[in-house]
Amino acid sequence: MTATAVPAxxxxxxxxxxxxxxxxxTSGIGxxxxxxxFSLLVLIPLAAVVATAAEGGWSGFWRTITNEQxxxxxxxxxxxxxxxxAVNVVMGTLIAxxxxxxxxxxxRALEVLIDIxxxxxxxxxxxxxxxxxxxxxxxxxxxxxxxxxxFLAFLFVTLPFIVRTVQPVLAELDPEAEEAAASLGAxxxxxxxxxxxxxxxxxIAAGAALSFARxxxxxxxLVLLSGNLPMRTEVTSVRVLSSIENDxxxxxxxxxxxxxxxxxxxxxxxxLLQRRMVRRG
Amino acid sequence: MTHRTRAxxxxxVAGLLVLAGCSSSEDDSGAEGGGSGGKINLVGFAVPEAAxxxxxxxxxxxxxxxxxxxxxxxxxxxxxxxxxxxxxxADYVHFSxxxxxxxxxxxxxxxxxxxxxxxxxVVSSSIxxxxxxxxxxxxxxxWDDLIQPGIEIVTPNPASSGAARWNALAAWGQVIEAxxxxxxxxxxxxxxFANVVALPSSGRDATTAFLGGxxxxxxxxxxxxxxxxxxxEKFDYIVPDTTMLIENPGAILxxxxxxxxxxxxxxxxxxxxxxxxxxxxRPVIDGVEFGEVEGAxxxxxxxxxxxxxxxxxKDFESWEALSDKFFDEENGVVTKIIAASGKGE
Numbered sequence: 077m078t079a080t081a082v083p084a085x086x087x088x089x090x091x092x093x094x095x096x097x098x099x100x101x102t103s104g105i106g107x108x109x110x111x112x113x114f115s116l117l118v119l120i121p122l123a124a125v126v127a128t129a130a131e132g133g134w135s136g137f138w139r140t141i142t143n144e145q146x147x148x149x150x151x152x153x154x155x156x157x158x159x160x161x162a163v164n165v166v167m168g169t170l171i172a173x174x175x176x177x178x179x180x181x182x183x184r185a186l187e188v189l190i191d192i193x194x195x196x197x198x199x200x201x202x203x204x205x206x207x208x209x210x211x212x213x214x215x216x217x218x219x220x221x222x223x224x225x226x227f228l229a230f231l232f233v234t235l236p237f238i239v240r241t242v243q244p245v246l247a248e249l250d251p252e253a254e255e256a257a258a259s260l261g262a263x264x265x266x267x268x269x270x271x272x273x274x275x276x277x278x279x280i281a282a283g284a285a286l287s288f289a290r291x292x293x294x295x296x297x298l299v300l301l302s303g304n305l306p307m308r309t310e311v312t313s314v315r316v317l318s319s320i321e322n323d324x325x326x327x328x329x330x331x332x333x334x335x336x337x338x339x340x341x342x343x344x345x346x347x348l349l350q351r352r353m354v355r356r357g
Numbered sequence: 358m359t360h361r362t363r364a365x366x367x368x369x370v371a372g373l374l375v376l377a378g379c380s381s382s383e384d385d386s387g388a389e390g391g392g393s394g395g396k397i398n399l400v401g402f403a404v405p406e407a408a409x410x411x412x413x414x415x416x417x418x419x420x421x422x423x424x425x426x427x428x429x430x431x432x433x434x435x436x437x438x439x440x441x442x443x444x445x446x447a448d449y450v451h452f453s454x455x456x457x458x459x460x461x462x463x464x465x466x467x468x469x470x471x472x473x474x475x476x477x478x479v480v481s482s483s484i485x486x487x488x489x490x491x492x493x494x495x496x497x498x499x500w501d502d503l504i505q506p507g508i509e510i511v512t513p514n515p516a517s518s519g520a521a522r523w524n525a526l527a528a529w530g531q532v533i534e535a536x537x538x539x540x541x542x543x544x545x546x547x548x549x550f551a552n553v554v555a556l557p558s559s560g561r562d563a564t565t566a567f568l569g570g571x572x573x574x575x576x577x578x579x580x581x582x583x584x585x586x587x588x589x590e591k592f593d594y595i596v597p598d599t600t601m602l603i604e605n606p607g608a609i610l611x612x613x614x615x616x617x618x619x620x621x622x623x624x625x626x627x628x629x630x631x632x633x634x635x636x637x638x639r640p641v642i643d644g645v646e647f648g649e650v651e652g653a654x655x656x657x658x659x660x661x662x663x664x665x666x667x668x669x670x671k672d673f674e675s676w677e678a679l680s681d682k683f684f685d686e687e688n689g690v691v692t693k694i695i696a697a698s699g700k701g702e
Contacts, residue, residue, distance in 0.1 A: 095674035143687075144696060145696045145699070148699070151668060167556060179378075203565065203569075206565070206566065206569040206570075206571075209564075209571050210570050211569070211570030211571055220555070220570075220571055221555050221571065223553050275549065299557055299558055299562055300562055300565055300566050300569065301566075302565070303554060303555030303556060303557070303571070304514055304517075304555065304556040304557060304558060305553070305554075305555070305556060305698075305699055306556070306695055306696050306698065306699035307696070307699025308699050310556075314514075314517065314558060316516040317517045317558055318514070318516040318686075319686065320435075320439075320514070321435050321516065321517045321518070321519060322684070322686045323460070325685055327686065331470075333619065
């Protein structure tokens with residue numbers, strides 16, 4: 077997230093430096109609006125979730141998240157999201173590369189199609205996946221009610237993130253640096269590793285963070301295909317839903333808090349990794 | 358720059374679509390009818406939407422119902438009940454399970470005497486049936502057939518779907534009805550859930566998964582099976598010898614418009630129940646004439662008498678008692694069996 081904002085905010089900062097006394101009136105208003113907006117939409121609801129989780133007390137929280145079925149769901153969700161994100165890092169970058177660097181028939185159509193997982197209501201995505209990869213699959217691939225179904229659904233909904241974060245950066249990358257590297261005798265792989273990859277890393281990391289967070293929270297696209305089998309294919313969002321159905325809001329909030337913390341840690345870790353890579357590059 | 362603008366735009370549009378997607382399923386409220394006869398806010402679970410519309414159309418022909426406008430909202434029963442607690446305007450509620458109404462009683466929104474009427478608060482009823490593939494290739498007829506090796510069952514998850522609890526109760530109750538002990542019933546449920554291949558979150562998701570090809574048999578309700586037939590879906594349904602009576606409660610809120618009581622009276626009248634019957638629900642009062650019901654196994658005798666009909670009052674004491682015993686999040690009998698069913702493989 078931070079990385080995509082870098083070019084924009086960096087440019088803004090050089091254009092309008094803050095005065096010694098602090099913010100100008102307009103930038104003060106801007107900051108005020110931004111913070112209120114952010115608080116209303118993000119901070120206050122998140123704080124409410126954590127506060128609800130705290131209602132059950134520490135022991136209640138601990139009992140909830142160590143419940144065998146819940147713990148299995150958390151492991152499955154986080155593990156699958158990590159795996160999917162790893163696949164996306166490779167495939168997303170590849171697709172972005174093809175879209176930016178290559179010219180081919182149907183490129184513009186592909187550009188539009190990439191965003192479909194974004195645009196499709198997730199339950200519709202679930203229906204599509206069920207009919208394509210369920211028992212009546214025309215492709216002969218039946219992953220219904222297995223862990224592969226969870227993996228597949230996550231892959232589907234997270235596909236656009238890295239493509240869309242990497243693409244604009246790649247498009248604005250100056251090819252002269254690559255040409256210079258090549259003329260100095262660097263192999264294509266070395267050029268990619270030393271010149272292109274460092275420039276793309278912030279975008280890849282940002283996309284990976286989004287992709288992971290989306291995977292962790294996914295519900296709609298997999299409920300039809302995964303079967304929600306306890307200990308096997310049940311994901312965390314389904315556990316949260318079960319707790320809500322039982323009017324046990326503290327338990328639901330506890331599980332949500334765990335997901336929040338995990339997502340936060342992953343986003344932080346990716347940010348750190350990205351900074352280190354950029355510095356080394 | 359164009360790339361970025363396009364990306365931002367795409368994200369924005371996608372966000373809107375997602376928001377629209379989320380909200381449309383929950384509050385597809387729409388006004389029906391119109392005029393100056395007053396307004397009734399109807400909040401219900403998704404299944405009886407078609408029936409309620411048909412009843413409203415009939416009611417509009419009467420003196421009381423003339424010109425009354427309905428603002429209706431349909432969704433998952435528990436979600437709808439919680440929405441009313443957090444302020445969704447409602448005059449009349451129609452839920453899948455009693456606990457969704459008692460939640461409103463606890464909040465002081467519905468009077469405690471709501472279930473004192475002749476039908477004890479029940480406005481529509483149905484039974485648990487087995488939905489099977491066309492022609493019943495696996496020859497599923499009885500509860501025992503369900504737990505044979507190789508039979509794949511789809512049932513909504515009793516943990517997340519209040520309505521799915523009827524299925525689990527039916528499976529339990531038929532063992533007791535046949536003279537089995539509680540241990541026998543537990544053993545049956547263990548085998549039952551071992552055969553479950555999908556536990557979708559709601560009844561609707563379960564139906565979709567089944568129609569999408571998952572499993573051999575779907576634990577369904579007679580009314581949903583009939584309605585699905587009316588909508589052209591292709592599958593058979595079997596009424597087992599012993600099954601559970603599903604009772605859906607309806608209630609008027611304390612501060613409802615006076616018209617709402619007249620509406621409830623009409624819903625419970627023979628005219629109202631006839632419309633329910635035509636859409637697949639078993640009437641809750643005797644002496645309702647409805648002729649033929651399209652979509653039933655036998656349209657001229659759509660609601661054959663069940664040999665052993667289990668009910669909450671007769672076989673399970675009360676909804677509250679059975680909720681604690683079977684579905685408690687930590688110690689419920691069914692909750693534990695479902696959790697254990699995942700460990701086998």
